[in-house]
Amino acid sequence: MVDYIKLEGNRVERGFQQGNFLKDKIHSMFDIVFHSEMFSEVTSKFIPLSIIKLGLGVMGKKNLKKALQEHLPNQFNRMKALCKGAGMKELIIYGAHFLEVMSGDPKSMYKNPPVPACSMIFALPEATLDKTMIFGRNYDFPNVLQPFQVVRKEIPDDGYKNLNFTQYPLIGCHMGINEKGLAIGYNYGRSWKKKPLDFRLKGVPGTFIVQNVLETCANTQEAVDFITKFSARSNGCHYGLIDVSGDLCVVETTSTRYAIRNPVDGILAHTNHYQTEILKDANLPDYVRFKMDDMDISPIESPIRRYKREIELLKKYRGKISMDIIKSILSDHDNRDPDDFTVCTHGPSAGTLGSIIVLPTKKEFWVTDNHPCSSEYEKFKL
Numbered sequence: 001m002v003d004y005i006k007l008e009g010n011r012v013e014r015g016f017q018q019g020n021f022l023k024d025k026i027h028s029m030f031d032i033v034f035h036s037e038m039f040s041e042v043t044s045k046f047i048p049l050s051i052i053k054l055g056l057g058v059m060g061k062k063n064l065k066k067a068l069q070e071h072l073p074n075q076f077n078r079m080k081a082l083c084k085g086a087g088m089k090e091l092i093i094y095g096a097h098f099l100e101v102m103s104g105d106p107k108s109m110y111k112n113p114p115v116p117a118c119s120m121i122f123a124l125p126e127a128t129l130d131k132t133m134i135f136g137r138n139y140d141f142p143n144v145l146q147p148f149q150v151v152r153k154e155i156p157d158d159g160y161k162n163l164n165f166t167q168y169p170l171i172g173c174h175m176g177i178n179e180k181g182l183a184i185g186y187n188y189g190r191s192w193k194k195k196p197l198d199f200r201l202k203g204v205p206g207t208f209i210v211q212n213v214l215e216t217c218a219n220t221q222e223a224v225d226f227i228t229k230f231s232a233r234s235n236g237c238h239y240g241l242i243d244v245s246g247d248l249c250v251v252e253t254t255s256t257r258y259a260i261r262n263p264v265d266g267i268l269a270h271t272n273h274y275q276t277e278i279l280k281d282a283n284l285p286d287y288v289r290f291k292m293d294d295m296d297i298s299p300i301e302s303p304i305r306r307y308k309r310e311i312e313l314l315k316k317y318r319g320k321i322s323m324d325i326i327k328s329i330l331s332d333h334d335n336r337d338p339d340d341f342t343v344c345t346h347g348p349s350a351g352t353l354g355s356i357i358v359l360p361t362k363k364e365f366w367v368t369d370n371h372p373c374s375s376e377y378e379k380f381k382l
Contacts, residue, residue, distance in 0.1 A: 002354075002369045002378050003150040010158045015078035015171065019085025022150065026086045026169045029148040030096075036144045038349060057091025060098030063201045063234075068208070071232045074158070075208050079171045086169070096169045100205040104190060104235045117141065117188035117303075117350075118174075119343055120240040120270045121310050121329055122248055123321040127266030135242050135358040136326040137175055137185040138372065139165070140345050146353045149369045151380055159215030163365040163380050165356055172207025173214070175356045177365055179382055180218040181244035183358040186210050187272050189236025190299060191254040191282040198254035198282045203234030210239070220247035227251050228258045236282065238270050244360050254282050267318055269310040271303035305341045309334055323357065323366075330355050331373040344373045 005021050007014040019026065033039055034049060043052050068076035079097070083090045119138045125131040148168045155161050164176030177183040186206050191198035209227060217223040220243045227239055233255050242248040250261040250270045259276035261268065274282045284300050313329045314321070331344045338346035345351045355372035358365055363382040368375035 002367050004153070004380070005150055006153045006155070008155045008157075010156065011074045011078040012081040014154060014156065015081030016085035018152070019082040019088070021085075022168045023086045025148065026088065029168050030092060032147075033144055038142050038144045041349075053092065053095065056095035056098065056102075057089075059102070059201075060094030060096075061091060063101065064094055064098055064204070067203045067232045067234070071204055071230070072208055072212055075171055075212060082169070082171060093169060096167075097171070097205055097207075100207060101201055101203070101234045104188060104199060105201065117190075117272045118186070119306050119310060119330070120185050120187060120238075120250070120268075121314060121326065122240065122242060122263060122268040123314065123318075123326070124246050124248060124263060124266040127314070127318045128321045129319070129325075130322065132362075133242060133246055133248075133360055134321065134323065134326050135183050135185065135240065135360065136330050137240070137356050137358075138330050138344065138352045139174055139354045139356070140350060140352050142350045143347075143353070146351075146370060149354055151365070151367055153380065153382075154215075156215060160218070161382060162214040163382055164211065164214060165354060165365075165367055166207070170207060172205060172209070172211040174207055174210060175358075176210065176214045177358050177360065177363060177382065178214045178217075179363070181360045181363060182214070182217055182219055182223060183240075183242050183360050184210055184213050184223060185240045185356070185358075187238040187240070187270060189238050189253065189274065189282070190272055190284050190303075191236035191274075192284050193254075193282060196254075197256045198236060200234055200255045203255065204230070204232045205234055206237035206239075209233070209237070213239075219243040219245065220249065224249065224251055224260070227253065236274075238272065238274075240270060242358075242360055252276055252279050254279065257282070265318060267311070267314040267321075269307055269314055271307040271310070273300050273303040273307070275307075302341050302345070306343050306345075309343055323359075326357055327372060327377065330357075331371075333373065338373070344371055346371065 164173035166173035340347040
């Protein structure tokens with residue numbers, strides 16, 4: 001069963017409730033993650049863990065605090081309230097949110113094991129069997145985080161009611177739908193250039209932006225306007241958006257640039273590489289490699305291969321796409337043993353932690369908190 005919590009009130013009240021409801025689980029999560037093999041692989045063995053945690057928190061506060069206070073003050077106050085509810089020091093929550101940005105730092109990411117980092121697929125009525133619209137997404141991230149996921153049903157008195165999927169200690173989320181029928185998901189964008197500025201450590205992580213869209217935007221166009229005009233983006237992100245009118249697009253962003261992809265023949269897929277002509281230069285160069293132990297691969301190979309397979313299957317079933325077809329695509333292993341490059345990802349360090357299917361017109365939110373190839377989806381509804 002997927003963990004589920006219900007939050008009500010203003011942002012501060014909801015932040016405190018989340019911290020309080022999940023207090024023991026949040027403390028347990030940090031203990032397990034900080035002592036995991038994955039964490040030890042990406043940190044120095046010669047520096048005490050206490051110093052590493054302190055340093056991560058200090059870096060997070062230094063790079064996130066000002067941007068959040070200035071651009072998303074309500075979400076900033078919600079984060080502080082979560083700390084109080086969980087009985088934790090603020091530095092550790094800063095560090096948890098900063099990991100989202102830091103994991104894409106060009107100065108360090110090439111030394112660490114790859115993170116596939118998500119897939120999105122869409123079908124509009126012209127492409128589906130029952131003339132509905134469907135948004136499916138796989139959430140790919142380090143395997144150690146799989147046990148610590150939660151569906152939040154939020155009933156705010158200062159924004160739109162929404163359902164979203166996130167990790168225990170996070171204020172933001174990576175997928176959700178609100179009461180207006182606007183659905184949004186996000187894939188990590190691996191941007192690298194300094195001129196133009198496509199990546200920076202200072203700024204607001206994408207998960208905060210996704211959550212704010214759910215609370216404040218009624219349709220796709222409002223969300224596009226908010227995302228593209230938001231001047232404090234840190235890491236690159238690909239935002240998938242669809243509303244009840246069928247307005248569908250993916251907004252590719254870096255820290256300072258953006259471009260928009262639209263569906264073709266009622267279908268659209270997106271992974272983690274920039275596909276628009278204007279942003280193709282933001283992709284990591286082909287010569288960049290991830291090297292660790294016996295591993296030596298290109299970090300953009302998985303996104304390219306996953307996208308190719310996803311669009312191949314969407315085209316194959318166009319006009320007959322159903323919930324079952326979407327599930328089969330999100331579970332796909334391309335007729336071989338699953339690995340870092342299959343849609344349903346099974347990598348040694350990272351994989352598909354959860355899978356979500358949204359039906360905007362029905363306001364249904366289907367979730368599995370593990371590989372979709374071996375898990376049943378649970379239905380949540382606004």
